[in-house]
Amino acid sequence: MEPKPLILILLLISFISSCSAPKYVPKLEEVPFSAYGSHIEIKQLSGAEIEGELIAVDSKTLFVLTAADSIKKLHNLPVSDIEKFKLTYAQPKSYAWTIPVYTLSTVSHGYFALFTAPVNAVVTSVVTARGANAFTYNEQVMSYEELSKFARFPQGIPPKIDRASIR
Amino acid sequence: MKKSYFSCMMGLLAAFFLLITCSPNPFFFRSNYTDTNSLIHQREKLQEEQFLKAHLKNGEVHIFREMWAVDTIQDLVIGKGSSYDFNRKKISEGQISIQIDSVAIFETNSKLEGTEKKRIRALGILAGVDVAIGVFCLTNPKACFGSCPTFYIDAQDNFHYADAEGFSTAISPSMEYSDIDALNPQFINENSFSITMKNEALETHVVNSVNLIAFPLQKDERVHQSPQDEFYLCRNIYSLKKAVGKEGEITGLLQQADRKERFSLADEENLSSREEIFLTFEDVKKPESLGLSLSFRQTLMTTYFIYSAMGYMGDEVGDIFARIETSDSTAEKLKNGIKKELGKIDIYVWNPKKEDWEFQAGFYETGPIAFNRQILPFSSSVTGEEIKVKLVLNKGLWRLDQVELTNIVKKVEPEVLDVCEVKKKGITDAVAKAEILGDERYLISMPGNEYQFIFEVPGAPQEYELFLVSGGYYIEWMRESWIKEKDILKLKQMVDNPSRYLKEEAKSYKEYERSMEQEFWNSKIDTKNFPHYGT
Structure with a gap:
């Protein structure tokens, strides 16, 4: 294999490998027992991006708990300001190892390689990419009403809770 | 773009994998209920196990892991599981009993199963295909791995587009020779021309020399090389009018140097069987001093014989090669026994006066990868505007790309250019240069090595007819699986009685040819533009 494609494959592997979700996102088999909200990445119309735990959703606002530099902060994001989102409800399965292993295995194929x-x-990259995005939803397949099912508080933030104390 | 069968197969395979790994519709496994009745109703409706979460109005959540039930009399939900506060710190674990009116939302989750099925299936099938091809190649290395150094004007090209292959039959030091390959007309803008040599096989290439022969060309001129390595300046091209083989008309396959080749499959009874192709040329204005120009290469048949011979030698390969090195007669037998039996592409010209075919001479060049373009000057005097030519050749051994007639103007003497710089991985390699230029020195090229040879071509910018001269030999690496094929008697038959060997080996070769040749060569992409190809 020539160096350029090899570098591209290594970059792709490192990119895909870096696509794991935060620790509070459960493994697939633990999804029914997770007490936390799902992880959400949001791109706003202004271009600003934010990601964190989905705390609650109401008809006009998304509440997202971010954790920049270990400081947790609750953000209120108007639905009208959101361009798109990606919700991850389970840790993705990583198939990145299949890209080098399968591709390099073809050295035994001689000319056929x-x-x-x-x-x-191509196939292992597609499998890896789809594996990385397997447990996600976005605005094209899920409405904001349905999105609330994946929040920590699907009923909305209880009125007696001090929002600043949410961690 | 016209795709070959093999490319289409691979495309379909990729599409198939994309299809089975695709999950266009996400599944929704989670439901929320704000009242207990609908929860109970839903649970009774569903047969599969549902896991329950009770989100309380105060922000706590109770997760029922194993079992749960609704006590409609006392308005309780009871079961076993874990409880968490609004910040998800665990409050308790074990038996849970909560008042229904304290619950804001009930959440049920179906068990997520089989989410990876498609991806695992795709990887499983791919692994199966990979293993099958790998096993095939390891058990039939003759089919999958090349031989001899390959040369590329464009270093990015793959072996399908090799411009030359060096000393294909020199499989031991005593068989070393220099090989000349036509590189066809090239327009050189600056004074330098470079060509890259690759070792793409499990072999050690021992290269004594690499030189370039460059003939400046005027308009409509070509220089062709004869099988005796003489060079002829030619003008006027007479294209093929009609070609007929045993399968019918094949004119379209032989008119252009487009890599759409005419080939046939070997005779299943005898690998030395021959066939005939009849060619007709019309409007030949100058029938005097004609030559037949042919672009051709071999199938994998000779590669099969080389690998078979190595296999027959088994664990005695070292001893036998030592004998080849110390005995001229053994080397000669090994080199020429089968070659003579397989024969050349013999050329005959029709003599209308005698009403008979007159033999001219034959083409022969070993190697299945790069095309050879050579000219054969007619030894008979030819008259008339219509010229008929007959090719007699082994069935299943040759691949013909283009044939044309041309007028030979004169014999020309080549000017041989030495390498002026050698680069390895883009860095000047003075040692390699000294090895290539030194008469008694050799450049050793191992599998995966690439060397770029740079020549200074005087007189540029100018179009040149270029030829590559490469001298040396190569050592085939013995594969473990070949040792199991040891059959000294078969080797002896191959060397001493090639005629009988070619009959007895026909069935085995046909099996190999069926499983390998077709797929391998169908895999070539035949629509690539070849600017270096003369038309």
């Missing part, structure tokens, strides 16, 4: 190496690289 010319075709099997790219096919392996």
Whole structure:
């Protein structure tokens, strides 16, 4: 394999490997028992990006708990300001290892590696990318009403709770 | 773009994997209920196990892990699980009993199963295909791995577009020779021309020399090399009018140097069987001093014989090669026994007066990768505007790309250019240069090595007819699986009685040819533009 494609594959692997969700996002088998809200990444119309635990959703506002530099802070984001979101409800399964392993295994294919190496690289990259996005929803498949099911407080933030004390 | 069968297969395979790994519709496994009745109703409706979370009005959450039930008399939800406060600190674990009116929302979750099925299936199938191809290649290395150094004008090209392959039959030191390959007309803008040599096989390449022969060309001129390595300046091209093989008309396959080749499959009874191709040229204005120009290469048949011979030698390969090195007759037998039996591409010209075919000479060049373009000057005097030519060649051994007639103007003497710089991985390699230029020195190229040879071409900018001269030999690496094929009697038959060997080996070769040749060569992309190809 030539150096350029190899570098691209290594970059892709490192990129995809870095796509794991925060620790409070449960493993797939623990999803029914998780007490936390799902992880949400939001891009606002202004271009600003924010990510954190989805705390609650009402008809006009999303409440997201961010944790920059270990300082947790609750943000109120007007729904009208949101361009798109990506919700991750379970830790993705990583298939990044299959890209180098499968692709390099084609060295035993001789001339055929010319075709099997790219096919392996493409298929494993697609599998890895889809694996990384398997447990996610976005604004195209989920409404804000449905989004509330994945919040820490699907009923909305209880009125007696001091919002600043939410951690 | 026209795709080959193999490319299409691979495309379909990729599409198939994309399809089965695709999950267009997300599944919704979570439901919320604000009243107990609908929760009870839903639970009775669903047969699968539902896991319950009770979100209380005060922000606490109670998660029922194992079992739960609704006590409609006391308005309680009871079960086993864990309780958390609004910041999700665990309050308790074990038996839980909560008042229904303290609950804001009930949440049920179905168990998430089989989410990875499609991806695992795709990877499983891919692994199966990879293993199958790997096993095939390891058990049939002849089919998957190349031989001899390959040369590329564009270093990014792959072996399908190799411009030359060096000393294909020199499989031991005593068989060393210099090989000349046509690189076709190239327009050189600056005074330098470079070509990259690659070792793409499990072999050690021992290269004695790499030189360039450059003939400046005037308009409509070509210089062709004869099988005897003489060079002829040529003008006037007479394109093929009609070509007929045993399968019918094949004119379209032989008119252009487009890599759409004419080939046939080997005879299942005898690998030395021959066939005939009849060519017709019309409007030949100057029938005197004609030559037949042919662009051709071999199938994988000779590669099969080389690997088979190595396999027959088994664990005695070292001893036998030592004998080859110390005995000229053994080397000669090994080199020429089968070659003679397989024969050349013999050329005949029709003599209308005698009403008979007159033999001219033959083309022969070993190697299945790069095309050879050579000219064969007619030895008979030819008259008339219509010229008929017959090719007699082994069935299943040759791949013909283009054939044309041309007028030979004169024989020309080559000017041989030495390498002026050698680069390895883009860095000047003075040692490699000294090895290539030194008469008694050799450049050793191991699998994966690439060397760029740079030549100074005087007189540029100018179009040149270029030829590459490469001298040396290569040592095939013995594969473990070959040792199991040891059959000294078969080797002896191959060397001493090639005629019988070619009959007896026909069935085995046909099996190999069926499983390998077709797929391998169908995999070539035949629509690539070849600017260096003469038309």
